[in-house]
Amino acid sequence: MEPVMAIAIGLLYAAAIFLMLRRSIVKLVIGLMLLSNAANLLIFTSAGMTRGAPPLIPEGMLAPEGVVADPLPQAVVLTAIVIAFGVLAFAVVLIRRAYEIVKADDLDKMKDTDT
Amino acid sequence: MRPEVALPVLLPLLSGAISLLFWRSRPMQRFTAVAGNLVLLVVALWLFASVHQEGYVTIQMGGWEAPYGITLVADMLSAVMIVLTALIGLVIAVYSLASTGPDHEKFGYYPLMHLLLAGVSGAFLTGDIFNLYVWFEVMLVASFALMILGGEKAQMEGAIKYVTLNLLASVIFLTAIGLLYGMVGTLNMADIALRLHEAEHQGMVEVLAVMFMVAFGIKAAAFPLFFWLPASYHTPPVAVSALFAGLLTKVGVYSLFRVFTLMFDETLDYTQDLLIWGAAFTMVTGVLGAAAQYEFRRILSFHIVSQIGYMILGLALYTPLAIAGGIFAVMHNIVVKTNLFLISGITRRLQGTYQLKKMGGLYKERPWLAVAFFLSAFSLAGIPPLSGFFAKFVIVRAGIEAEAYVVTGIALAVGLMTLYSMVKIWNEVFWKALPEDNLVPEQETVVGDDGRMVKPSLWMMTLPVGALAALSLLIGVFAEPLMQIMNTAGEQLMNPQGYIDAVLGGNVDVSEALIEVPASEEATP
Numbered sequence: 001m002e003p004v005m006a007i008a009i010g011l012l013y014a015a016a017i018f019l020m021l022r023r024s025i026v027k028l029v030i031g032l033m034l035l036s037n038a039a040n041l042l043i044f045t046s047a048g049m050t051r052g053a054p055p056l057i058p059e060g061m062l063a064p065e066g067v068v069a070d071p072l073p074q075a076v077v078l079t080a081i082v083i084a085f086g087v088l089a090f091a092v093v094l095i096r097r098a099y100e101i102v103k104a105d106d107l108d109k110m111k112d113t114d115t
Numbered sequence: 116m117r118p119e120v121a122l123p124v125l126l127p128l129l130s131g132a133i134s135l136l137f138w139r140s141r142p143m144q145r146f147t148a149v150a151g152n153l154v155l156l157v158v159a160l161w162l163f164a165s166v167h168q169e170g171y172v173t174i175q176m177g178g179w180e181a182p183y184g185i186t187l188v189a190d191m192l193s194a195v196m197i198v199l200t201a202l203i204g205l206v207i208a209v210y211s212l213a214s215t216g217p218d219h220e221k222f223g224y225y226p227l228m229h230l231l232l233a234g235v236s237g238a239f240l241t242g243d244i245f246n247l248y249v250w251f252e253v254m255l256v257a258s259f260a261l262m263i264l265g266g267e268k269a270q271m272e273g274a275i276k277y278v279t280l281n282l283l284a285s286v287i288f289l290t291a292i293g294l295l296y297g298m299v300g301t302l303n304m305a306d307i308a309l310r311l312h313e314a315e316h317q318g319m320v321e322v323l324a325v326m327f328m329v330a331f332g333i334k335a336a337a338f339p340l341f342f343w344l345p346a347s348y349h350t351p352p353v354a355v356s357a358l359f360a361g362l363l364t365k366v367g368v369y370s371l372f373r374v375f376t377l378m379f380d381e382t383l384d385y386t387q388d389l390l391i392w393g394a395a396f397t398m399v400t401g402v403l404g405a406a407a408q409y410e411f412r413r414i415l416s417f418h419i420v421s422q423i424g425y426m427i428l429g430l431a432l433y434t435p436l437a438i439a440g441g442i443f444a445v446m447h448n449i450v451v452k453t454n455l456f457l458i459s460g461i462t463r464r465l466q467g468t469y470q471l472k473k474m475g476g477l478y479k480e481r482p483w484l485a486v487a488f489f490l491s492a493f494s495l496a497g498i499p500p501l502s503g504f505f506a507k508f509v510i511v512r513a514g515i516e517a518e519a520y521v522v523t524g525i526a527l528a529v530g531l532m533t534l535y536s537m538v539k540i541w542n543e544v545f546w547k548a549l550p551e552d553n554l555v556p557e558q559e560t561v562v563g564d565d566g567r568m569v570k571p572s573l574w575m576m577t578l579p580v581g582a583l584a585a586l587s588l589l590i591g592v593f594a595e596p597l598m599q600i601m602n603t604a605g606e607q608l609m610n611p612q613g614y615i616d617a618v619l620g621g622n623v624d625v626s627e628a629l630i631e632v633p634a635s636e637e638a639t640p
Contacts, residue, residue, distance in 0.1 A: 035286045047296055079245075101266070112268065
C-alpha cells in the first residue's frame with residue numbers, strides 16, 4: 001500500500017506546484033488546496049499504515065495487544081485538515097474580493113505593490 | 116502547576132473572547148485591549164522572574180506526562196520573547212486607540228489583535244513541534260484578516276502574495292513534521308532531540324533540517340524567500356504594519372533558533388554554511404532594496420529583511436556569544452522597528468502621505484518627534500550608545516572570534532548602508548523644507564465619543580513612540596545587565612540537555628521503555 005500512496009502523494013505535490021506557478025489566482029488557490037491535502041496524506045502515510053487494527057485496549061489490560069495502528073498521526077491529520085479548511089476558506093474569499101477590486105484574475109496585473 | 120507558563124497564551128485568548136462579546140461596544144473593546152495587554156505584560160514579567168530564578172519553567176497540559184502530552188516550556192529565550200510580545204501588544208493597543216478608525220474597529224480589529232498575540236505567545240512557549248505549527252496557523256489566520264482590514268486595492272494585492280507564500284511555508288513545515296514523525300515517532304521537541312541523535316539515516320536528518328530551514332526562512336523573510344514582505348507590509352493600517360513588523364518575522368527567527376540549537380545541532384557541518392550565507396545575502400539584499408525606495412514604510416519593510424540577516428548570522432556562527440548577540444538583536448529590533456513604523460503613522464497623520472518626496476519640515480514643526488525618530492533610526496544603524504550598537508558589536512565580535520571575516524565585513528558594511536537609508540528619511544521628512552506642491556490635508560476629523568466631529572488627538576500616538584524611543588536608549592545604557600540575560604539564554608541554547616531534562620522531567624527511561632509500538636515497525640509489512 002505504501003508505494004501506491006507515495007506515488008499518489010508525489011503526483012499531488014507536483015500538480016499543486018504546477019498549478020501554483022500559473023498566473024490565474026483561481027488556479028493558485030486550487031494548487032494550495034492540493035498542496036495541503038498532499039501534506040495531510042504524507043503525514044498519514046509516513047507514520048505507517050496498519051490495516052484493520054484499531055488501537056483499542058481490551059478490558060482489564062494496560063496496553064493494546066499485538067501491532068495496532070498508531071492513533072497520533074490520525075489526530076494530527078484531523079487537526080491539520082481543520083486548519084487547512086479554515087485557511088483555504090479565507091483564501092477563496094480573498095481571491096473573490098481581489099477579483100472584484102482589481103478586476104483581473106491575472107497575477108501579472110497585480111504588481112502595484114511590487115515596485 | 117506553574118500557571119505563569121500557560122497564562123501568556125490564555126490571557127490574550129480571554130481578552131479576545133471578551134472583545135467578541137462586546138462586538139457592538141467600541142469603548143468596551145478599546146478598554147479590553149489596553150487592560151488585557153497590560154495584564155499580559157504583568158504576567159510576562161512574572162514568567163520572566165520565574166525563569167530568571169529557576170532556569171526552566173514547564174507545565175504539562177492536561178496532566179499528561181511529557182513525551183505524550185503537550186508541554187509548555189519557558190527558557191530564557193522564550194521568556195524574553197514573551198516579555199517583548201506583551202510590551203509590543205500594549206504599545207500597539209494604546210496607539211490603535213488613536214490611529215485605527217472606527218470603520219476598522221467595527222470589523223473586529225481588537226479581537227484579531229488579541230488572537231494574533233495568543234498565536235505568537237503560544238509559538239514562543241510550546242515544546243511540541245506540531246503544536247508549534249498550530250500556533251503558527253493561529254497567528255497567520257489573524258494576520259491575514261488584519262492585513263485586508265479595510266479592503267483597499269493595494270491590500271488585496273499584497274495579501275495574495277502574503278497569504279500564498281506563508282501558506283506554502285506552512286505546508287513545507289507540515290510536510291517536514293510528517294516525515295520527522297515517521298522517523299522518530301514522537302512530536303515532543305525534547306524527545307525528538309534525543310531520538311534524532313540515534314537515528315539511522317543521518318542523511319534524512321539533513322534533508323529535514325533544510326526543510327525546516329526553508330519553512331522558517333520564508334516566515335522570517337530570509338533571502339531568497341523574503342519578497343512577500345516588502346510587497347505587503349506597507350499596505351495595511353499603520354498599527355497593523357507596526358505589529359507585524361515587530362513580532363511576526365521574529366517568530367520565524369525564534370523557531371530557527373529553537374530548532375537548530377535543540378534538534379538539528381548535529382547537522383551543523385552541513386547547514387552552517389547555508390545559514391551563514393543566507394544571513395549574508397539577507398542583510399545585503401534587504402539594505403540594497405531599501406536604498407532604492409522612496410516610500411516611508413517600504414524602506415522600513417526592506418530594513419526588516421536586512422535586520423533578520425543579523426539575527427540569523429548570530430545563530431549561524433553558533434558560539435554562545437554569537438547566539439546571545441542574535442537574541443540581543445531580536446530584542447533591539449522588535450523595539451526599534453515597531454517604533455519606526457509608529458512614527459511613520461504619525462508623519463502620515465501630519466502630512467497626509469508616506470511618499471518622502473512630498474514630505475518635509477517636520478523638524479521645525481515637531482522637534483520631539485524628530486528626536487524620537489533620530490533615536491530609533493540611529494539605533495537601527497548601530498550608533499553608540501543606542502541599543503543597535505550593542506547588538507551589532509556582540510555579533511561582529513563573535514564573528515571575528517569565529518574567524519568568519521568576510522561575513523563580519525559584510526555585516527559592518529550593511530550597517531553603513533542602513534545609516535544611508537535612515538539619513539535619507541531624516542533629510543526628506545524632517546530636515547528639508549516642505550515642498551510647495553504638497554497639499555497638507557486639513558486635519559482629518561473623526562467622530563468623537565459624544566457623537567460630534569473632533570480632531571483626533573495625537574498624544575495617544577506620541578506616548579507609545581516616546582516610550583519605545585526611551586526604551587531603546589535605556590537598552591543601550593543598561594546593556595551590561597541585559598547582555599548577562601542574553602548570555603544565559605545563549606548558554607541554555609548551546610546546552611540543550613538542560614531543556615531536555617526540564618521537559619522530560621528526568622524520566623527519559625520511562626519514555627524509552629514505552630516505545631514498544633513505534634511507527635517504523637508497523638510500517639514493515
